[in-house]
Amino acid sequence: MSEESQSKFEAYPVSEALPRLGWKPEADDRGTLDQHVSEKPAPHLSGAPDGGLAAWLVVVAVNLVLFSTFGVANTWGVFQAYYEENLLRHTSPSNIAWIGSAQYALVYFPALATGRMFDLGYFKIPCFAASCVIIASAFLTAECTQFWQFFLVQGLSLGICCGIIVGPALVVISHWFDGKRGLAMSLAAIGASIGSTVFPAAAQKLIPLIGFKWTMRVFGFILLATLGTANILLKRRLPPVNIHGGLFNLKAFRNAAYVIFSIAGILAFLGLYTELTYISVSAVEIGVSENFAFYIIAIANGASTFGRLSSGLMGDKIGALNTMVIFTAMSGIMTFAWPFATNESQLIAIATIYGFSSGGFVALFAVAAVAMGDMEDAGRRVGMFMSLAGFGAIAGPPISGAICTASGGFADAGGIIMFAAGLLLLARYLLAPLWGKC
Structure with missing residues (x-):
């Protein structure tokens, strides 16, 4: 075959030739075709609009998703304190923490599968099914009375289904934004902060008025409205592309x-959730009233709203990794300072600064991961x-709780977060010159 004929042959994909020969792939044939034909990205895979009604509605949708998922997960500190004092008073705090830890972790674990599914085009149906289970889990939690029931419903079921939605929702923003990606991601991430502020405050007000059961039912109705709207507005812009390989x-x-960067992520999350889990408990131990201790979580999560927005604006200016280093280091310092708080005012100050700084890591990790490769494989990479x-x-949280029981402090969590900040600095150095945007 001549070079000219070869170039013409290679430029004419098999996936376009087959329909002209009278063959149309059925749904069942897709997997087989993908194994033999490498789909090349469409011309419009780049050139994100960076704005427009459709793009900003997607940001609103992701905002609602994070409100409903991270917002609920970050409320765990309130439930930890309530369960210790009431429903699970005969269970050790470290064991109770496993419910929240499972919920936290499972927001992340399913992303390995859902990221790959997103790249292949499976997006709307998994999100809808998971949304239904999240809503059902909120109502079922109201009926739980024993540790294993809370672990199964509030830990495993709710956590897994939150994870099915969160990963693809974070990636889909990158379909619509490029130059303003940090800003769009941070605006969406504010939903987690708002949810993390609304749910604890609502729990504090509603539990004494209507009881735990009806409080969880109210949460279920809120999730029905937010996730229902999100499922209507969520939409991808780019076509699916089958990049060869598995999960x-x-x-x-x-x-x-x-x-x-991945190692830094493991270490950062090893330490970041410790303060959110135990700060309400530590507030009671230094003399803060139980009624106000519930609001410490809301204050920290409310402050993270400004941290997420600020980190997004900084990320577009100086780079996502540069911004994450600064904000993660601040979180580590505040974790070291936390055990030294001896009164309500000091604890509020530490919770505010910690909430502000911890929001930066959560808001930008997907931006940094997307930037480390091609867009066609972004879902799997995130x-x-x-x-x-x-x-x-x-x-x-369980490890920190056990160490605190043995040593009386949480210094280990602060050290781990600072080490993670150092690894983030190393990762950005490997990507670009030290003072470059990265």
């Missing part, structure tokens, strides 16, 4: 920066990072 793309780990980070999320 786990080992080629991504040829990038040393991505490897370091999914791998989130699944690895989930190991830190599930182990962090």
Whole structure:
């Protein structure tokens, strides 16, 4: 075959030739075709609009998703304190923490599968099914009375289904935004902060008025409205592309920066959720009233609203990794300072600064992961990072609780977060010159 004929042959994909020969692929044939035909990206895979009604409605949808998922998960500190004093008073705090840790971790673990599914085009149906289970879990939690029931419903069921939605929702923003990606991601991430502020405050007000059961039912109705709206507005812009490989793309780990970044994610989540889990409990121990201790979580999560927005604006200016280093280091410092708080005012100040700084990592990790490879494989790459980070999320609070019981402090969590900040700095150094935007 001549070079000219060969170039014409290669430029004419099999996926276009077959329909002209009278053959149309059925749904059952798709998997087989994908194994033999490498789909090339469509011309419009780049050039995100960076705005427009459809793009901003997607941001609103992701905002509602994070409100309903991370918002509920970040409320765990309130439930930890309530269960210790009431429903599960005969269960150790470390064991109770496993419910919240499972919930935290499972927000991340399913991303390994859902990220790959997103790249292949499976998006709307999994999100809808998971939304239904999340709503049902809220109503079922109201009926739980024993540890294993809370662990199964509030820990495993709610956590897994939150994870099915979160990963693809974070990636879909990158379909619509490029130059303003940090801003769009941070605006969406504010939903987690708002949810993390609304749910604890609502729980504090409603439990004494209408009881735990009806409080959880009210949460269920809120989730019905927010997730219902989100499912209507969520929409991808780019067509699915089958990048060869399974759920786990080992080629991504040829990038040393991505490897370091993933390790930093594990360590960061190993320490970041410790303060959110135990700060209400520590508030009561230093003399803060139980009624106000519930609001400490709301204050921290409310402050993270400004941290997420600020980190997004900074990320577009100086780079996502540069911003994450600064905000993660601040979180580590505040975790070291937390045990030294001796009164309500000091604890509020620490919770405010901690909430502000911890929001930066959560708001930008998907932006950094997307930037470390091609857009066609972004879902799988973000999914791998989130699944690895989930190991830190599930182990962090129970380990810190056990260490605190033995040593009387949480210094280990602060040290781990500072080490994670150092690894983030190393990852950005591997990607660009020290003072470059990264």
